[in-house]
Amino acid sequence: MFEDLEAKLANALKKIKGQALITEQDALEVLKNIKFALLEADVNYKVVKDIEQELKDKLIGKQIEKNLTPFQTIVDIIHKELTQILGDESSNLIINSKPFVVMLVGIQGSGKTTTCAKLARLLKSKGRQVLLVACDIYRPAAVKQLQTLGKQLDIPVFSKENTKPQDIALESLQYAKANGRDIVIVDTAGRLQVDTQLMQELVEMKEAIKPNEVLLVVDSMIGQEAVNIAKKFDENVGISGLIFTKMDADARGGALLSIKRIVGKPIKFIGVGEKISDLEQFYPDRIASRILGMGDILTLIEQAKNQIDEKEQKQLQKKLKKNQFTLDDFLNQLKKIQKMGSITSIIKMIPGLNKIKMADTNEFDIELKRITAIIQSMTKKEKENYKIIDASRKRRIAKGSGTDVQSVNKLLKQFEEMNKMMKGLDKNKALHIMKNLGRM
Numbered sequence: 001m002f003e004d005l006e007a008k009l010a011n012a013l014k015k016i017k018g019q020a021l022i023t024e025q026d027a028l029e030v031l032k033n034i035k036f037a038l039l040e041a042d043v044n045y046k047v048v049k050d051i052e053q054e055l056k057d058k059l060i061g062k063q064i065e066k067n068l069t070p071f072q073t074i075v076d077i078i079h080k081e082l083t084q085i086l087g088d089e090s091s092n093l094i095i096n097s098k099p100f101v102v103m104l105v106g107i108q109g110s111g112k113t114t115t116c117a118k119l120a121r122l123l124k125s126k127g128r129q130v131l132l133v134a135c136d137i138y139r140p141a142a143v144k145q146l147q148t149l150g151k152q153l154d155i156p157v158f159s160k161e162n163t164k165p166q167d168i169a170l171e172s173l174q175y176a177k178a179n180g181r182d183i184v185i186v187d188t189a190g191r192l193q194v195d196t197q198l199m200q201e202l203v204e205m206k207e208a209i210k211p212n213e214v215l216l217v218v219d220s221m222i223g224q225e226a227v228n229i230a231k232k233f234d235e236n237v238g239i240s241g242l243i244f245t246k247m248d249a250d251a252r253g254g255a256l257l258s259i260k261r262i263v264g265k266p267i268k269f270i271g272v273g274e275k276i277s278d279l280e281q282f283y284p285d286r287i288a289s290r291i292l293g294m295g296d297i298l299t300l301i302e303q304a305k306n307q308i309d310e311k312e313q314k315q316l317q318k319k320l321k322k323n324q325f326t327l328d329d330f331l332n333q334l335k336k337i338q339k340m341g342s343i344t345s346i347i348k349m350i351p352g353l354n355k356i357k358m359a360d361t362n363e364f365d366i367e368l369k370r371i372t373a374i375i376q377s378m379t380k381k382e383k384e385n386y387k388i389i390d391a392s393r394k395r396r397i398a399k400g401s402g403t404d405v406q407s408v409n410k411l412l413k414q415f416e417e418m419n420k421m422m423k424g425l426d427k428n429k430a431l432h433i434m435k436n437l438g439r440m
């Protein structure tokens with residue numbers, strides 16, 4: 001869909017090669033193409049018009065960035081704008097009460113029940129005691145589905161027969177308190193369409209249990225219709241955020257942009273597959289890249305903007321050669337990796353880390369936090385020369401980082417293997433890897 005955009009833009013921008021500033025005429029030419037591309041991606045018309053106006057103001061008279069071509073400068077500005085619209089606020093759940101109650105709402109088939117389980121798994125993996133609550137009593141299969149998923153995840157599921165959904169939800173809170181569950185995730189009923197009875201039931205449930213979050217689950221495949229659904233749910237029930245499912249199937253993502261703009265509620269997570277682990281935190285810049293469909297160009301832009309990386313790469317290479325590559329350098333490189341969207345190919349190069357399913361960025365975040373804690377618990381000397389880390393130092397580091405000796409050993413082994421691998425590579429390949437690491 002957006003393959004064309006790149007060609008059209010490149011064409012439109014040929015003319016401004018060598019200019020120092022973007023003129024009004026150039027901006028209008030580019031914006032015409034951007035407008036069509038966004039409409040094709042199913043972005044709401046009014047949103048497209050607004051974006052067009054905002055971009056116009058930002059583009060005209062803009063200086064071409066030093067290391068960038070006019071084309072790259074413009075794509076960079078557009079990418080930043082889309083990222084900002086998609087949400088600059090954190091998509092994290094701020095868990096500040098016990099129990100912390102999350103109500104998932106949405107129309108039938110949006111992926112609500114599955115998403116309840118995915119979210120439960122994600123929070124469990126962060127050490128939370130989760131309780132799932134089956135309030136979709138109109139579709140008996142939904143209760144069963146949730147129970148099966150709960151069993152699979154070893155997470156209790158609260159359900160009750162012949163009881164109103166509002167009462168089930170209310171009773172589940174008592175159960176959570178009595179059983180030390182600190183997060184309650186309530187699966188609610190869906191209808192084929194948004195109807196008044198459903199809304200009324202959800203309003204009553206919300207009043208009864210006063211959830212910390214009401215998250216609307218939306219199927220990203222339904223395109224613009226998602227905006228109407230989100231508006232209705234927000235007006236009638238009041239939502240605090242959204243989860244978009246089936247992002248693995250939808251190539252566009254225009255609906256995310258429209259909803260964020262029109263409804264103004266943050267997108268918290270995205271579903272990226274049918275598996276229970278396929279739920280990711282929402283990263284606006286990654287979705288903006290996807291909407292633009294210019295991943296490669298954006299990477300190039302980042303590289304060009306960070307010319308300084310060249311220097312850093314050379315320094316790192318020198319350090320590796322002289323055996324001076326420290327655990328701090330290792331950590332810095334990993335942090336850079338985290339910032340990048342598409343990390344899989346780079347991760348594969350790092351021994352030990354490649355075993356983690358890296359499409360799951362949540363797992364990478366968890367792993368990185370663990371590694372950071374361990375390295376930060378080391379003394380300066382230890383970071384500079386890991387060989388002095390003996391058994392008693394390992395015990396101290398494990399204690400200080402809240403991990404265990406096994407984790408410390410694993411990290412040291414990863415570091416050692418990476419060191420070895422980098423040294424074993426020929427100069428060009430090593431530089432290529434460092435370049436990849438360095439550009440992130």
Ligand SMILES: Nc1nc2c(ncn2[C@@H]2O[C@H](COP(=O)(O)OP(=O)(O)OP(=O)(O)O)[C@@H](O)[C@H]2O)c(=O)[nH]1
Binds near residue numbers: 115136139249
């Ligand atoms: N590919 C893909 N499929 C998904 C995703 N999330 C959910 N699904 C699938 O969507 C279908 C519907 O999911 P459910 O969880 O049953 O939907 P629901 O909204 O709970 O439906 P009701 O309980 O009837 O309201 C199932 O086949 C899920 O496997 C996703 O992120 N990607």
